[in-house]
Structures are given as C-alpha cells and as structure tokens.
Amino acid sequence: MDMLLSGIGMLMHLDVLLALLIGSVGGVIIGAIPGVGPAVAIAILLPATFALPPLVGLVMLLGIYGSSMFGGALPAILINTPGTAVNALTTYDGHPMTRRGEALKALGLAYGASFGSGILSILALILLSPVLAKVAPMFGSKEIFLAALLGLVLVVIAHRGQALAAGMLAGFGVFLGTVGLEPLKYTQRFTFDQPWLASGFDLIVVVLGLFALSQAFLLLSGPEEAPDAKPIKGSMARAMRRTFGHKRLVAAGTGFGVLMGMIPGVGEFTAQFLSYTYAQKTSKTPDAFGNGSEEGLVASEAANNAVPAAAMIPLLALGIPGEALTAMMLSVFYVHNVIPGPQLFQGQIDFVYALYVAMILLNVIVVLFMMVSSNLLLKIIRIPTRFLGVMILTLSFVGVYSLRNSISDCIIAAVFGWIGLILKRQDLPPVPIILGLVLGGIMETKFRPAMARVEVFADFFQRPIAAFLGVAILALVVGHLAALRRQALERAEA
Amino acid sequence: MSDRLAKPVPGVDIPPRPGQRTGTRFQRVLRTISLRQVSGGPRRAAGPGEVIFAAGFFGLSLLLLLLLPFQTDWLSRTKVFVQPRFWPAVAILAMLIFSGGHLLRALAAHPSGGAWDEIKGWLRPLEFALWFLAYVELVPWAGYLLSTILFTCALSWRLGYRSLRWMGVATLFALGTVLVFRSLLGVNIPSGGIYELLPPGGFRSFLMTRF
Numbered sequence: 001m002d003m004l005l006s007g008i009g010m011l012m013h014l015d016v017l018l019a020l021l022i023g024s025v026g027g028v029i030i031g032a033i034p035g036v037g038p039a040v041a042i043a044i045l046l047p048a049t050f051a052l053p054p055l056v057g058l059v060m061l062l063g064i065y066g067s068s069m070f071g072g073a074l075p076a077i078l079i080n081t082p083g084t085a086v087n088a089l090t091t092y093d094g095h096p097m098t099r100r101g102e103a104l105k106a107l108g109l110a111y112g113a114s115f116g117s118g119i120l121s122i123l124a125l126i127l128l129s130p131v132l133a134k135v136a137p138m139f140g141s142k143e144i145f146l147a148a149l150l151g152l153v154l155v156v157i158a159h160r161g162q163a164l165a166a167g168m169l170a171g172f173g174v175f176l177g178t179v180g181l182e183p184l185k186y187t188q189r190f191t192f193d194q195p196w197l198a199s200g201f202d203l204i205v206v207v208l209g210l211f212a213l214s215q216a217f218l219l220l221s222g223p224e225e226a227p228d229a230k231p232i233k234g235s236m237a238r239a240m241r242r243t244f245g246h247k248r249l250v251a252a253g254t255g256f257g258v259l260m261g262m263i264p265g266v267g268e269f270t271a272q273f274l275s276y277t278y279a280q281k282t283s284k285t286p287d288a289f290g291n292g293s294e295e296g297l298v299a300s301e302a303a304n305n306a307v308p309a310a311a312m313i314p315l316l317a318l319g320i321p322g323e324a325l326t327a328m329m330l331s332v333f334y335v336h337n338v339i340p341g342p343q344l345f346q347g348q349i350d351f352v353y354a355l356y357v358a359m360i361l362l363n364v365i366v367v368l369f370m371m372v373s374s375n376l377l378l379k380i381i382r383i384p385t386r387f388l389g390v391m392i393l394t395l396s397f398v399g400v401y402s403l404r405n406s407i408s409d410c411i412i413a414a415v416f417g418w419i420g421l422i423l424k425r426q427d428l429p430p431v432p433i434i435l436g437l438v439l440g441g442i443m444e445t446k447f448r449p450a451m452a453r454v455e456v457f458a459d460f461f462q463r464p465i466a467a468f469l470g471v472a473i474l475a476l477v478v479g480h481l482a483a484l485r486r487q488a489l490e491r492a493e494a
Numbered sequence: 495m496s497d498r499l500a501k502p503v504p505g506v507d508i509p510p511r512p513g514q515r516t517g518t519r520f521q522r523v524l525r526t527i528s529l530r531q532v533s534g535g536p537r538r539a540a541g542p543g544e545v546i547f548a549a550g551f552f553g554l555s556l557l558l559l560l561l562l563p564f565q566t567d568w569l570s571r572t573k574v575f576v577q578p579r580f581w582p583a584v585a586i587l588a589m590l591i592f593s594g595g596h597l598l599r600a601l602a603a604h605p606s607g608g609a610w611d612e613i614k615g616w617l618r619p620l621e622f623a624l625w626f627l628a629y630v631e632l633v634p635w636a637g638y639l640l641s642t643i644l645f646t647c648a649l650s651w652r653l654g655y656r657s658l659r660w661m662g663v664a665t666l667f668a669l670g671t672v673l674v675f676r677s678l679l680g681v682n683i684p685s686g687g688i689y690e691l692l693p694p695g696g697f698r699s700f701l702m703t704r705f
Contacts, residue, residue: 048679164596171588182578187567189582217619386653393626394646402681410630414623422616426547444581451575
C-alpha cells in the first residue's frame with residue numbers, strides 16, 4: 001500500500017498531470033482521425049518526449065496509447081470507418097445501429113464498455129503486480145531469450161493466412177537489428193564501409209518510416225475523400241449507463257483483453273475475436289451480431305480497451321514488447337535510463353504503480369472528454385485525406401530530423417516509408433519488422449550469456465520457466481503446422 | 495462535401511491494383527482487419543504485385559546470403575553462437591526460407607495480369623518522398639518556420655488545394671506545428687542560416703532559438 005501511495009505521489013505534479021491531459025485528449029483526437037492512429041502519433045512525438053522527465057514523457061505517450069481506441073470508435077460507429085485498425089470490429093454492429101437512428105446509444109455503449117474494461121484491466125494488473133514482482137526475478141538470460149523467441153513465434157503465427165510473409169518480415173527485422181557495430185566483439189556487420197550505417201538502423205527512424213511516412217504517402221497518392229456525419233443529440237451519460245445491462249460481457253471482454261494483452265505478439269485482434277465469439281455463442285439473439293447488436297458492440301470495445309494495460313506487463317516485467325506501440329515505449333524507457341525488467345519490479349515498484357494509476361486517470365479524463373466533445377470531433381473527422389497526408393508528412397519531419405539532425409536518417413525513413421507503402425498495398429503487416437528489430441536485439445544479447453554454461457541442448461531448459469517456455473514454443477509451432485496440414489487436406493478433398 | 499475536396503490533379507492519383515478490395519472510404523487506404531482474417535479464413539487471391547514483391551524479397555535474401563562472408567567477420571577460437579556472423583546468418587536464413595515459401599504460395603495462387611499498373615502504384619508515391627527530402631534540405635537554410643510554411647503551402651497547391659482558404663489553412667497548420675514543437679517543446683532542430691542575415695540582437699536570437 002505504501003508503494004501505491006508513493007506511486008500516486010509521483011503523479012501529483014503539475015507537469016505530469018498536464019502531460020496526462022494532453023496525451024489523453026490528444027490520443028482521442030488522433031484516434032478519431034482515420035488514417036493517423038496511435039502508432040503514427042507516438043512515432044512522431046517520441047523524440048519530442050526525450051527532453052521531458054521520464055514519467056512526464058511516458059505518461060504522455062501512454063495517454064495516446066490508451067485513449068486512441070476510445071476516439072477510434074467514433075468514426076467506426078458514425079461513418080463505418082474505423083479510426084484505428086482495432087476498431088474495425090466496432091463497425092460491424094456500431095454502424096448498423098447508426099443507420100437505425102441509434103447513434104447515441106451505440107456511442108454510449110462503446111464508451112461505457114471501453115471505460116469499464118479499461119478500469120477493470122488496470123485494477124487486475126495492480127492486484128497482479130505483487131505476483132509479477134515475485135515471478136519476474138526468476139527470468140534469467142535463458143528465460144528472457146525464450147520469452148522473446150515466443151514473442152516472435154507468436155507474431156508469425158498470429159498473422160493467420162499470412163504466416164509466411166510475417167516470418168519473412170520478422171526475419172528482415174532481425175537482420176536490420178544486426179546491421180552496424182556488433183555489440184560484443186565490435187566488428188562491423190553489413191555496413192558496406194559506410195559511416196552512416198555504423199550505428200545501425202535506429203528503431204524510431206524505422207518506425208516513423210513504416211508507420212508515419214508510409215501512411216502519408218498512401219494518403220497523398222490515394223483517392224480524395226472527406227466524409228460527413230450527422231451531429232449527435234441527447235445525453236451521452238444516459239446512453240453510457242446502458243452498459244450496466246451488459247456487465248457480464250464487459251467482464252468477459254476484459255478477461256480476454258488482459259489475457260491476450262499479456263502474451264507478446266497476440267494483442268487486440270485475438271482478444272476481440274474471442275470476446276465477440278463468446279458474446280455471440282452466449283447470446284439469445286446470435287443472428288443480430290453483425291447487424292447492430294448491442295452485445296457485439298460491447299464485446300468488441302471491452303476487449304480492445306483492456307489490452308493496452310495488459311500489454312505493459314511483458315514490457316515492464318521482462319523488457320519484452322508485445323507489439324509495435326510497446327516497442328516504441330521501450331525506447332522511451334531506455335532514453336531515460338529506466339530499464340524495464342525484473343529490477344524495475346523489485347527496485348521501482350512505485351514507478352510501475354504510478355503508470356497504472358496514470359492509466360486509470362486517463363480513462364476518467366477520456367470518458368469525461370468524450371461526453372462533451374463527440375460533436376466537436378466530428379469536425380476533425382472531416383479533414384480531407386490528402387491534406388491529412390500533408391499534415392502527417394510535415395509532422396514526420398519533426399520525429400525523424402529532431403533525433404540527430406541527420407539527413408541520412410531522413411533518407412532511411414523515406415525508404416522505409418516506401419517499403420511500408422508497398423506492404424500496405426499488398427495487405428502485408430509492418431509490425432513483424434518492428435518486433436523482429438526489437439526482439440532480435442534482445443535475443444542476441446541474451447543468447448550469449450544464456451549459452452555460457454550450456455554443455456548439451458537439454459541444459460538450456462533445466463529451469464522450470466525455461467522448460468515451460470520451451471514446451472510452449474514447441475507446442476505452438478507443432479500446432480500451427482498441424483493446422484496448416486489439416487487445411488491443406490481439406491482443400492484437397494474439396 | 496465536394497467543395498471541401500481537392501481538385502483532381504493528373505499524375506497524383508494511383509489506379510487501384512487488380513484484385514484490390516473495394517469498400518468504404520478508408521478500406522482502400524487504411525489497413526483494417528475483418529473477422530474472416532482474424533479467424534484465419536482464406537485470403538484473397540494473390541495480385542501480380544504479391545509475386546513481384548515476394549520475388550524481390552527472395553532475391554534480396556539470396557543477395558544478403560552471398561554477401562554474408564564479406565560483410566561479417568568469423569573469429570578464430572570463438573564459439574559459434576558468439577560469432578559476429580551468427581545472428582545475421584540466422585536472420586538471413588529465416589528471410590530466405592519464409593520468402594521462398596511466400597513466393598511459392600504467391601505463384602501457386604495464379605495471379606491475374608496488371609503487374610505494370612501495380613509497379614506504377616509503387617513508384618508514384620516516390621514523388622512525395624522527394625518532396626519530403628527537399629523539405630529536409632530546406633530547413634537548415636531557410637529556417638524551420640519559413641521552410642514549413644513553404645512546404646505545406648507548395649504541397650497543398652500540388653495536391654489541388656489551391657484556394658485562398660486552403661493556403662490559409664496550410665499556413666496556420668505550419669505555424670501551429672512550429673509553435674508546438676520548436677517554440678514550446680524545444681525539439682532539436684537547428685536554426686536556419688537565413689537568420690544569420692538579420693542584424694545581431696535579441697530579435698535574431700529569439701528567432702534562432704524559437705523558430
């Protein structure tokens with residue numbers, strides 16, 4: 001309890017609270033603009049936060065991360081266009097409700113479910129923290145290596161139907177992480193004697209290219225559109241209260257969100273799918289799903305908003321990011337000399353609690369903001385797509401150039417922007433590249449000490465957590481291959 | 495709604511690639527995910543771009559594999575897993591195996607024609623990469639404020655936002671960006687050479703540090 005109070009004390013500073021307010025409100029606005037999204041916003045703002053104190057910078061980015069999905073529900077429901085990719089499922093039931101003239105009810109349910117699951121997931125994490133503080137120190141080099149490997153395996157397998165492409169891109173990410181000066185023997189790798197390649201590919205430059213610049217290029221060269229949506233009339237608070245009629249689904253969605261969020265490489269989509277399927281299977285009106293079902297909407301929004309808090313677990317406890325956004329957060333930690341991992345839970349648990357309480361506060365700020373600003377946000381949604389591209393390109397400059405004032409960085413970012421554009425046109429995911437880049441570095445660093453006392457292969461799995469992780473990886477790979485074989489046989493029979 | 499949109503500009507629009515999904519506004523722009531994709535159902539048939547991309551990636555992987563002995567070191571009396579060459583080799587082999595599989599899968603999907611249209615779709619946005627790099631080159635000379643105003647207005651003009659209203663919006667956006675990032679947050683952007691032309695004094699220092 002003392003540590004919790006100490007964590008709350010860390011937040012009670014004007015600069016921290018202001019950063020939380022700016023991050024939360026900014027995240028909602030960014031989430032509401034289709035085509036921007038939290039990854040773009042965080043990538044752009046990341047270098048700007050380097051000059052800020054650690055908690056201020058982290059809280060601002062956390063605000064954007066945690067609140068963007070609230071904002072993303074607005075265009076998903078009103079104009080059938082998800083503000084962020086994870087709000088896509090919200091369109092299934094949210095927009096049909098709007099077409100029926102129930103936009104206010106749909107928004108109220110979406111905000112209510114998001115708020116409920118956001119708070120519940122953070123409370124679950126606060127309760128889990130003492131357990132994590134005990135488990136995290138049990139992770140040595142072997143366990144962290146295996147957890148990072150598990151993350152990579154999961155990110156490949158989770159892209160179902162695209163596993164080969166995801167594996168290829170994850171491999172590319174790992175390769176990018178090896179370019180430059182090698183950390184142990186200080187030899188050059190794939191630098192082609194070019195000084196600008198000696199320090200390797202900076203994560204932020206790659207992220208800005210793959211997410212922000214690629215999106216700008218896509219919008220600038222895409223069709224010009226600007227949607228209209230009708231203003232909302234009525235009491236949002238009253239509409240939100242309807243969520244109390246779906247307490248079971250909010251709890252279930254939170255459960256799925258927390259569980260899936262904790263596993264690196266899985267994230268919101270799987271949580272949403274499980275939550276939605278559960279809601280449909282237990283519903284008295286399963287046929288209404290996809291046609292404006294209140295239950296479907298609640299299940300989808302509850303699951304996706306429970307993930308951000310849970311995704312912080314592998315990051316904080318083990319220093320292993322589960323997806324692109326937490327990978328970006330990791331670089332903020334490093335810049336501020338806050339090293340996530342077992343030591344953080346042992347030595348700075350009040351800092352961890354401060355982050356959790358900040359997440360609770362951001363949910364409160366966001367829901368209050370949404371209650372009064374939905375009509376205001378409708379005007380922002382109306383920004384034409386190409387002008388949005390101009391805005392993202394202009395802001396991307398700040399993110400890339402302010403890092404080191406390096407023109408080489410800008411050229412590298414532009415190249416990755418072009419690669420990201422091709423990936424988007426091909427429906428291929430850029431996330432495996434980012435996770436490969438981050439997790440590959442962790443794996444290389446941990447693999448060497450992990451192998452120091454290994455005589456035979458089995459020595460690697462002597463400790464219980466290492467054995468568990470090894471079995472989990474093996475089971476996932478074998479299970480995935482078996483599923484592929486089954487699908488191939490079914491196709492052959494058909 | 496149409497009065498808020500930019501006028502069509504030849505050379506900017508990219509034709510949709512063959513087999514590209516249609517749908518509401520951003521479904522062509524923003525990558526979203528459907529229930530079918532989440533549940534692992536069948537994907538759409540491969541387009542011609544998929545084969546070209548997969549072949550290109552496979553070629554890159556092969557090239558990197560060939561370069562591996564020349565671009566990494568192998569140290570004597572050092573264990574394999576500590577070798578500087580070890581991790582690049584693991585990564586390149588993974589790229590090679592997965593991209594080979596991806597290429598075979600793309601070829602097996604019997605893509606329809608239209609490869610050249612798809613490549614044109616990849617090449618046209620390079621214009622905007624050049625715009626971005628021109629902006630990067632301009633900032634150290636003209637200063638952040640002037641460069642940003644010039645960049646946003648010129649690019650908006652190029653995209654068809656040519657009315658006085660849009661020029662005003664672009665200028666205001668540029669000004670807001672500079673005020674937030676340079677004046678308020680003090681991000682690390684060098685002062686422009688153009689400010690050196692001003693007489694020494696407080697005003698010049700103010701412009702150099704804030705704009």
